[in-house]
Amino acid sequence: MGKKLTTRAEDYSKWYNELVVKADLAENSAVRGCMVIKPYGYAIWEKMQAELDRMFKETGHQNAYFPLFVPKNLFEAEEKNAEGFAKECAVVTHYRLKNNPDDPGKLVVDPEAKLEEELVVRPTSEAIIWNTYKNWVQSYRDLPLLINQWANVVRWEMRTRLFLRTAEFLWQEGHTAHATKQEALDEAMQMNDIYATFAEDFMAIPVIKGSKTENERFAGAEETYCIEALMQDGKALQAGTSHFLGQNFAKAFDVKFASKEGNLEHVWATSWGVSTRLMGALIMTHSDDNGLVLPPNLAPVQVVIVPIYKGDDQLEQISEVANQLAADLRAKGISVKYDDRDTQKPGWKFAQYELQGVPVRLAIGPKDLEKGTVELARRDTLTKEFVERDxxxxxxxxxxxxMQQSLFNKARDYRDSHITSVDSFDEFKKVLKEKNGFISAHWDGTSETENKIKDLTKATIRCIPFNQEQESGSCVLTGKPSSQRVLFAKAY
Amino acid sequence: MGKKLTTRAEDYSKWYNELVVKADLAENSAVRGCMVIKPYGYAIWEKMQAELDRMFKETGHQNAYFPLFVPKNLFEAEEKNAEGFAKECAVVTHYRLKNNPDDPGKLVVDPEAKLEEELVVRPTSEAIIWNTYKNWVQSYRDLPLLINQWANVVRWEMRTRLFLRTAEFLWQEGHTAHATKQEALDEAMQMNDIYATFAEDFMAIPVIKGSKTENERFAGAEETYCIEALMQDGKALQAGTSHFLGQNFAKAFDVKFASKEGNLEHVWATSWGVSTRLMGALIMTHSDDNGLVLPPNLAPVQVVIVPIYKGDDQLEQISEVANQLAADLRAKGISVKYDDRDTQKPGWKFAQYELQGVPVRLAIGPKDLEKGTVELARRDTLTKEFVERDxxxxxxxxxxxxMQQSLFNKARDYRDSHITSVDSFDEFKKVLKEKNGFISAHWDGTSETENKIKDLTKATIRCIPFNQEQESGSCVLTGKPSSQRVLFAKAY
Incomplete structure (x- = not known):
């Protein structure tokens, strides 16, 4: 346990880093930029996985597994994709270590075991997967191919933070192939919608759906859809993306199919992914200065029962009540932990479960036995009340x-009150400085202007929202004409 | 579909390779020795994962995730382990590619992005995990640590075969830390027992539990327990292992705890794992010359219904019956596929589902409609019968x-009839040549003799079985005294 968390007001970034470690979610490892996901953090990730996996399968997707490595010559086949990832990839060049002749007991790379073709540790799997699809697709009967993979990927980021940006991370990546452009566009949109539903209904994180500008698009995509969330410090976080890849990969890897009409055509592609980054979004959306706050859907333990007792007799009586309660709650499908450890005091346990975001804490002491009550504490509101046992x-x-709904509402209210429409660049800068959040502003549609705004303010265009009326106006920086507002924000 | 499978009698090895590909389980990839696990194969692996994961959690284990990479200096810390894996590991030496100045559009390793400390792609995770445990364990209160990881690992094998031996494979690896030697020994034994129960009750694969000789032990272990199965060609396959690691890793990584008595002691360790190799065991235990045979527990589709019809009217009538049957079967928890595709003929479908091992096939034609029957075909026995619809x-x-039980019984009978006790080396060689299978023989307990027998016959000691009476005798090769028989076999 140790000392209290740094508060969000004191130092938001420090609060986050401390919380991740103290709540037993993850920690840094001996490998630069790679994290260890601890059991409690991993249990939350497993809940996300299970729900997403269910949603993918319900929409006809199947899981498969492709190699960790991408031979360099395949990696470079789709030029933009290669260019986008070449600067940050881990490269395997040798397949053996040998004893160091100069330093017994130590090992060195064996120069005789050099690979002819270097292997890139996958930063994303389009290349290796499309090289495989080449053999899987001959006819329109083989389409659509709707495949997902749960995997680890590696991007050699220079500045890393637990969950938010790590050299290795866990994710799922969907890779689909379709006979028509429209089908692929629909698939990309469907998956972005699934991510939005998952974020809002399961994680209680409100998101804005939209498409990315060319600048922010996935390397190799013709269109990137995304869901954008807003953290409590007013910075945006991209929580999931879904890409329409056009025929870029089909052409790079020569994936063609015979259509019903007998023509040979390149297939159309999508890819889409969410990652352990969602853990960061979860933490920064709901948690408070006392620690993690978990929506019940994501809590590995939804209810903890703590006995308050002196002596074994009291404990026995309390345990009888507690075990019955636990059984009744479990019968309702609620996960319960009864913590009767005698190695820790109740106060320590209270603080620990608060820090770890257990949604409901029940405490039972001798007075509760007398009165037939239980003390119930809500983690989200930090309120307590006595409830009759039955x-x-x-x-x-x-x-x-x-609680699930209330956490969503709270986050949505915060988000909604942090979308500010501005019509001048002075206002733009003022809002960013004083309030932060999303800024809805007109933009002239050029990468040049987008880059200039980024240089001047660090804010980027998070998305061009889908659910928004067309409105003519003039670009907040250049004054040039614009047909709709886009959302700017500083982002994780 | 293409042409028929090579039969087992013709060429067992070829039969296996063809079956894996034709039944859509896996295929070779563009990366040397790495496989693509196709959706159908992966669905079977997911069923194994789910059941194992449940069994691990029921016995108090939690999942976590540790880095893919092991820095070389950590890798070499436990000497025997390092020595065992150094000769076959993929090594990351650089973290960036750059444009090839001599060949535009191509990439080369950027020599300026050389890592100071090379990273080994984990062949197994003891080193990285024990380096982490150092910070997790201070007191006896922190023990036992019962952690499992689902992950990919890489061992640069020179001769690879789909599922059986691949450069990258998927597995789970448990890594536990205990306060006492006995607790660690019990844990290692418990996990080996869990593997045996899983193999027998869930996969219908009979196994023999035992311990490995020093020669065959995991690099860095003091004791390796295992489960050994017998394939239809009489070769053994190690289906799972559980290691008692003593204090080797605790000492290499300085993991100590304060005992109840206040002493500082090194902790005791186990590790245990099963991998996608189990897919190979599954295939080679049950399948036949028509293709895959799946025990119902592992079948992604347990029942397929195929309509036999001419014209839409008939199809409509049959579909009504089929959909009702499917709904009723699903209500019993049975997974059903109704295949009414009009792009393939019934005969093609029959062959396909036979090849893919779907346990039960129901066919409904116009005559069945008249008679109120359904044709039911069992995949294991290849028998057919008409069953009244209700x-x-x-x-x-x-x-x-x-079927689950019957597949187990069949495999057990085969296995039991292929354990031969021999008392001379001539007999030993004769059995190996004429019958194969396990050979139960006395051995003098030395690695020297074990190696000699291996050189002479290719047979190795698969295990020293647990459930076996002590019996004095003399070594089958050297004639030296021996106190119990061990099991030899040629092995995968």
Missing amino acids: KVVEKVDALMTE | KVVEKVDALMTE
Whole structure:
């Protein structure tokens, strides 16, 4: 446990780093930029995985597994993709170590075991997958190919932060092949919608759906859709992306199919992914100065019961009540931990479960036994109340839904109150400085202007929102005509 | 579909390779020795994962995730482990590619992006994990640490075969830390028992539990327990291993804890794993010359329904029956596919599902409609019968259990009839040549003799079985005294 967390007001970034470690979510490892995801953090990730996997399968996708390595000659086949990732990739050049003749007990790379073709550790799998699809697709009957992979990928980032930006991270990457452009566009949109539903309904994180500008697009994509969330410090976080890849990869890897009409055509592609970065979004959306706050859907333990007792007799009586409560709650599908460890005091346990974001804490002491009550504490509101014992199950069951919704509402209200429309660049800078959040502004549509605004303010265009009316205006920087507002923000 | 499979009698090895590809389980990739696990194969692996994961969690283990890379200096810390894996590991030496100045559009390794410390792609994770545990363990209160990881690992094997031996493979690796030697020994034994239960009850693969000789032990282990299965060609396959690591890693990484008595002691360790190799065991235990045979527990589709029809009217009538049957079967928890594709003929579908090992095939034609029957085909026995429509669900439900058991019994009978006790080396060689399988023989306990037998016959000691009476005798090669028989076999 140790000392209290740095508060968000004191230093948001430090608060985040401390929380991730103290709540037992993840920590840095001996490998530069790579993290260890600790059991508690991994259990939350598993819940995300299970729900996403279910959603993917319900929409007809199947899982498969492709190699970790991409031979250099395949990696470079789709030029823009290669260019986008070449500067930050881990390269395997040798396949053996040998004893160091100068330093017994130590090992050195064996120069005789040099690979003829270097292998890139996948930063993303389009290249290796499209090289495989070449053999899987001959006829329109083989389409669509709807495949997803759960995997680790490596991007040699220079500045890393736990969950938000790590050299190795875990993700899923969907890779689909279609007979028509429209089908591929629809698929890319469908998957972006699935990410939005997942973020909002399961993670209680409100998101804005939109498309990326050319600057911010995935390397090799013709269109990138995204969901953008807003963190409590007013910075945006891209929580998921879905790409329409056109025929770029099909052409680079020569993937053609015979159409119903008998023509040989290149297939159309999408790819889409979310990663352990979502853990960062989760933490920064809901948590507070006391630690992690988890929506019930994502909590590995939804309810913890702590006995408050002196002596074994009291413990025995309390345990009887607690075990019955636990059984009744579990029968409702609620996950419960009864923590009767005698190695830690109740106060220590309270602080620990608060730090780890367990949604509901029940405490039972001798007075509760007398009165037939239980003390119920909500993690999200930090409120406590006494509940009659025979009302506890019903109350907790209702709270699971209520807390999930209430966390979403709170985050949505914050987000909505941090979307500011501005019509001048002075206003733009003022809002960024004083309030932060999303700035809705007109933009002339050029990368040049986008880059200039970034240089001047560090804000980038997070997306061109889908659900927004066309509105003519003039670019906030250049004054040139614009047909709709876009969302700017500083971003993670 | 293409032409028929090579038969097992013709060429067992070729049969296996063809089956893996034709049944859509896996295929070779563009990366030397690395496979692509195709959706159908991956769906089977997911079923194994889910069941194992459940068993691990029920016994108190939690999942976590550790880095893909092991810095060379950590890799070499436990000497025997390093020595065991150094000769076959992929090494990352650089973190960037750059444009090839001599060949525009091509990339080369950027010599300026050389890592100071090379990174080994994990062949197994003891080193990186024990380096982490150092910070997780201070007191006896922190023990036991019961952690599992689902991950990919890389071992640069020179001769690879799909599932059986691949450069990259998927596995789970458990890594536990304990306060006492006995606890660690018990854990290692418990996990080996879990593997045995999983193999027998879930995969219908009979296994023999035992311990490895020093020669065959995991590099860095003091004791390796294993489960050994027998394939249909009489070769053994090690299906899972569980290691007692003593204090070797704790000492190499200085992992100590304060005991209840206040002493500072090194912790005791285990590690244990099974991999996608189990897919190879599954295939070679049950399958036949018509293709894959799957125990119902592992079948992604347990029942397929194929309509036999001419014209849309007939199809409509058949579909009504089929959809009702499918719904009733699903209500029993049975997975069903109704294949009414009009792009393929029934005969093609029959062959395809046979090749892919779907346990039960139901066919419904116009005559069945008249008679109120369904044709039911069992994949394991290749038998067919007509079943009254209102008996189908009950019948299929019972078959799921019956086929699971019957596949196990068949494999066990084969295995049991291929354990031969021999008392002379001539007999040993004769059995190996004429019958193959496990050979139960006395051995003098030396690595020297074990190696000699291997050189002479290619047979190795698969295990020293646990459930076996002590029996004095003399070594089959040297005639020296021996106190128990061990199991020899040629192995995958």
